[in-house]
Amino acid sequence: MLTKQATLDTLNTLLKADQIVLDHDKLYDAAADRYKKYAKFKNQLDSPIPTAIVLPESAEDVAKILTFCNENDVNVIARSGKTATEGGLENWRDNTLVVDSARLNKIIKIDTYNMEATVQAGVCLQTLEDEVRKLGFTTGHSPQSKPVAQYGGLVATRSIGQFSTLYGGIEDMVVGLECVFPNGHISRIKNVPRRAGGPDIRHVVIGNEGTLCFITEVTVKLFTYYPENNRFIGHLIKDVASGIKILRDVMAAGYRPSVARVYSEEDAAQHFSDFHEGKCILIFMLEGPSKIVEATFDGINDIINTHQSGLLKQVDASLIENWFNHLNWSQARIEKEIDDMVKYSKHDGFTTEISANWEDIPKIYDSVIKRIRTEFARSEDLTMLGGHSSHSYINGTNMYFVYNYNINCEPRDEMSTYHHPIQRIIVEETLKFGGSMCHHHGIGKYRNEWTKDEHGSAYYILEGLKKTFDPNGIMNFGCIYPQPNTEHFFK
Numbered sequence: 174m175l176t177k178q179a180t181l182d183t184l185n186t187l188l189k190a191d192q193i194v195l196d197h198d199k200l201y202d203a204a205a206d207r208y209k210k211y212a213k214f215k216n217q218l219d220s221p222i223p224t225a226i227v228l229p230e231s232a233e234d235v236a237k238i239l240t241f242c243n244e245n246d247v248n249v250i251a252r253s254g255k256t257a258t259e260g261g262l263e264n265w266r267d268n269t270l271v272v273d274s275a276r277l278n279k280i281i282k283i284d285t286y287n288m289e290a291t292v293q294a295g296v297c298l299q300t301l302e303d304e305v306r307k308l309g310f311t312t313g314h315s316p317q318s319k320p321v322a323q324y325g326g327l328v329a330t331r332s333i334g335q336f337s338t339l340y341g342g343i344e345d346m347v348v349g350l351e352c353v354f355p356n357g358h359i360s361r362i363k364n365v366p367r368r369a370g371g372p373d374i375r376h377v378v379i380g381n382e383g384t385l386c387f388i389t390e391v392t393v394k395l396f397t398y399y400p401e402n403n404r405f406i407g408h409l410i411k412d413v414a415s416g417i418k419i420l421r422d423v424m425a426a427g428y429r430p431s432v433a434r435v436y437s438e439e440d441a442a443q444h445f446s447d448f449h450e451g452k453c454i455l456i457f458m459l460e461g462p463s464k465i466v467e468a469t470f471d472g473i474n475d476i477i478n479t480h481q482s483g484l485l486k487q488v489d490a491s492l493i494e495n496w497f498n499h500l501n502w503s504q505a506r507i508e509k510e511i512d513d514m515v516k517y518s519k520h521d522g523f524t525t526e527i528s529a530n531w532e533d534i535p536k537i538y539d540s541v542i543k544r545i546r547t548e549f550a551r552s553e554d555l556t557m558l559g560g561h562s563s564h565s566y567i568n569g570t571n572m573y574f575v576y577n578y579n580i581n582c583e584p585r586d587e588m589s590t591y592h593h594p595i596q597r598i599i600v601e602e603t604l605k606f607g608g609s610m611c612h613h614h615g616i617g618k619y620r621n622e623w624t625k626d627e628h629g630s631a632y633y634i635l636e637g638l639k640k641t642f643d644p645n646g647i648m649n650f651g652c653i654y655p656q657p658n659t660e661h662f663f664k
């Protein structure tokens with residue numbers, strides 16, 4: 174295996190000096206993502222410090238870097254906006270290069286006639302959204318990390334936004350893309366409305382979490398933006414199950430609100446403190462051309478009214494609208510959250526997002542809550558446990574479990590004491606009912622122990638992709654694919 178010094182010596186022949194970052198604080202920051210944020214800021218990280226952060230300026234630069242790493246067993250962690258939540262950016266090998274998309278930051282083309290925009294991997298979603306809004310369009314993509322997340326990461330994690338029920342997840346938006354494989358091969362998947370030229374190869378790349386290739390360029394769809402037509406609906410409701418039934422009927426009837434959500438009492442309390450009255454909340458947002466919005470508004474209200482036994486009180490629509498306008502997380506808000514936690518509160522919040530069909534989602538919700546309340550060893554430290562459904566489909570929905578706790582252990586043990594045991598219960602119950610343990614944050618490194626259970630006999634396909642495209646295993650070691658002798662990172 175190449176030494177770190179030998180790695181740097183070769184890198185200097187491949188790239189300009191200012192494309193290689195060796196600053197210690199930046200390398201320490203690059204050793205982990207938000208998953209171990211508390212340990213990280215308390216200087217208790219157990220992950221190795223990467224050898225360097227490199228800043229490619231073209232797909233050809235990426236090809237040079239990856240070829241070198243592939244031939245010399247150097248681990249590669251692709252990085253974009255750094256908002257990963259599942260350990261996808263955490264480093265598990267000694268000799269690692271973090272390949273950052275920062276200089277791949279150009280909007281290449283906004284084509285409003287063909288309703289497409291092409292960007293490099295390091296373009297922040299908010300930047301593209303601001304540009305297309307000036308022209309009367311939207312990307313339709315709005316994860317809460319929109320002000321920070323970049324296209325490389327958004328595609329690599331199969332991200333989803335708040336308006337997904339109308340526009341879909343990123344997989345419904347990506348038209349074509351460019352990516353680089355470990356052997357240096359650059360593939361360009363062309364931009365067409367649809368094709369039947371074999372399996373859809375975009376899906377090999379979308380969601381690969383940097384384990385198969387590095388994404389350099391993405392083309393996404395554009396949609397006409399009609400903010401003046403937005404309508405909001407809100408109700409206090411009896412319980413989660415009643416809300417899920419309403420969501421199901423709305424989706425099954427064929428309506429497509431942009432937002433359709435149900436919050437448990439506990440989760441409603443932290444989002445809607447002004448008006449939740451200790452109850453669960455059902456909300457809808459409708460957008461699009463006015464005739465569609467008005468018909469959707471009437472249709473959804475008709476369906477809601479058939480569920481009188483689950484309804485408690487209508488909520489003023491302006492309160493829901495105001496809440497939506499303050500939902501996204503800026504870089505400053507992300508930093509303040511960490512600062513508050515490290516300096517003052519010793520209190521953290523975590524989430525696990527799963528999906529299942531309409532019938533099983535309420536069962537999973539109830540079993541999970543019951544098991545956590547009865548089995549979780551540190552239940553006295555839990556300050557909040559609940560969840561919400563926020564992305565619905567014709568055949569089912571997601572559940573975003575949310576849990577907060579006081580940290581009464583060493584920072585380095587936080588995840589193994591609190592988050593991971595809770596997540597284990599959520600994953601076990603979801604898989605037991607046949608759902609997916611991972612709806613939109615990606616598997617990262619800390620759900621990899623369940624990747625095989627998630628896919629069952631279809632793991633064969635996932636494994637085949639790794640063997641074909643990354644036979645030397647240099648791409649994001651430990652991410653998605655379980656690896657032997659990595660148990661110590663879970664402790």
Ligand SMILES: Cc1cc2nc3c(=O)[nH]c(=O)nc-3n(C[C@H](O)[C@H](O)[C@H](O)COP(=O)(O)OP(=O)(O)OC[C@H]3O[C@@H](n4cnc5c(N)ncnc54)[C@H](O)[C@@H]3O)c2cc1C
Pocket residue numbers: 206207250251252253254255256257258261262274294315316317318321322323324325326327328329330331332333334335381382383384386387388389502507613614615649652
């Ligand atoms: C406050 C907050 C709110 C969030 N809200 C949402 C939400 O609403 N919906 C949602 O889906 N997610 C959400 N997330 C999770 C996160 O924002 C998404 O997973 C996002 O897509 C990550 O993008 P990024 O640019 O920050 O990627 P990074 O964090 O840099 O990387 C994420 C993963 O993608 C890989 N990767 C990065 N760039 C590339 C590349 N160029 N080529 C190949 N692989 C690459 C990395 O190796 C890593 O595994 C949230 C996170 C935070 C912190």
